[in-house]
Amino acid sequence: MGLLSRRALNRSLLDRQLLLRRSSLTVTQTLEHLVGMQAQVPEAAYIGLWTRLENFMHDDLAQMLLDRRAVRMALMRSTIHLTTEQDALRLRPLVQPVLDRDLYKNSTHAKGITGLDMGDVVAYGRALLEEAPRTIKEIGELMNHRWPEHPPSSLAYSLRNLLPLVQVPPRGIWGVGGQTRCTTATHWIGRSLNDNTTLGEMIVRYLEAFGPATTQDMQTWSGLTKLKEVVEGLRPNLLVYRDEDGQELFDVPEAPQPDSDTPAPPRFLPKYDNVLASHANRTRIIADQHRKLVMMKNGMKATFLLDGFVCGTWKIVPERSSATLVVEPFGKLNLEEKNALTEEGMKLLQFAAVEAAVHDIQFASETEGRQTIA
Incomplete structure (x- = not known):
């Protein structure tokens, strides 16, 4: 294991x-x-x-x-x-x-x-x-x-x-x-519901998209409870690992497991992206101290990834003929990170604010405990 x-x-x-x-x-x-x-x-x-x-x-x-x-x-x-x-x-x-x-x-x-x-x-x-x-x-x-x-x-x-x-x-x-x-x-x-799919088949598909994962992760993603029996039925055909906390993880054979040092480009994720909501332990993508900055009572903010982890939030502020992408990092960004986010952010604006004649990107920074535009 x-x-x-x-x-x-x-x-x-x-x-x-x-x-x-x-x-x-x-x-x-x-x-x-x-x-x-x-x-x-x-x-x-x-x-x-x-x-x-x-x-x-x-x-x-x-x-x-x-x-x-x-x-x-x-x-x-x-x-x-x-x-x-x-x-x-x-x-x-x-x-x-x-x-x-x-x-x-x-x-x-x-x-x-x-x-x-x-x-x-x-x-x-x-x-x-x-x-x-x-x-x-x-x-x-x-x-x-x-x-x-x-x-x-x-x-x-x-x-x-x-x-x-x-x-x-x-x-x-x-x-x-x-x-x-x-x-x-x-x-x-124009067709009836399909009652032939099993919970086991759904769990295998979840692992293909979100694994390796614990039984609790599967329950968090689906909202279903008492999946332990389903997972036990699948166990002979699954790979089993442990995470750093000793939790048992299940995975499908031959699923991709890239090297830990594989480069991860910056990515802008939308509000409510399932990648942030589909595990009980979400530290594989977002630090616990940052969750409360993203997952609010009235919804989940749009986020961005640096080196594969959530490092801040973003929003597009439209005006008459322009659109500004406001990037709010959780901490200080170095020049390389800003440049990478700027390059990807301009692509985002070209897609999400195609009607705007002018595109701009601004980075928020913490000054005296407040979020201000820098």
Whole structure:
């Protein structure tokens, strides 16, 4: 049983996440390899694909959404993910227990559905949503006409968790936006959910994209609990390691494990990138003291990597005819690091702020405990 250092885990993760070098995979291949991308912020997936793929263009993803070959729906951790249409149908049945738990233990909505026959609620809601895509507010109000003693928001939330709802375009289309309107995945895609995929198959795919990993890591990524029995069933076909803390790590045979000294180029990651949210112990990519600077109560900031680790956050500030990339490092950057981030940052601006006539990059620095622009 070999020992894997934090740096070795970092390089394995970066390689499998297509962050050591940009890949020539298609968008479809990438989404399936990554087992989806967290995507409650519509533009995040575009940035996440741009930072991983060669020559990625906005329309490469937008057209897939319009053609119904990719969808946005609640999956792992009960959060919105972008997946291929095939993975939407395969993964949703497997993570349904996560959405059930989120609904029935939800401090806001669980009480609001108490006493209801949820079979009736689901059947009535399905008919309304397949009649026409509707916003959460619209579906809640329509459901409330049938069940006036129950809060519209709780009725709508129950459908969000009990039905496989997808967010339909123009939501998710770069530069278009629009309200979040939903219908069922089976109606939108035109096929039934796939109940043939096993939890073991999902875990193997997770390891291919995020491994080596502990059982707790698998549970953190998926939101599922009690996966130990599933992992034990897979053990004969997995490699087993230990990390620096003595935790048992599992991996698939022949998975890439680059040398710890493999160079890692600077990378700009979008808000909510799964690479930061898919392990119980995230020190392979972000230091514990930096997590609270990135993972806020109201969301996760966009980050950048230097030498493979999260070293700060970034945002694009648009003005009338210009766009400024503001880079906020956690510590002092040397000239080489600034130059590397500037080169990659200009590419980011050319992709994410293509409409701006002027692009600029500014580095924030700590002065007297405040973040100021330098």
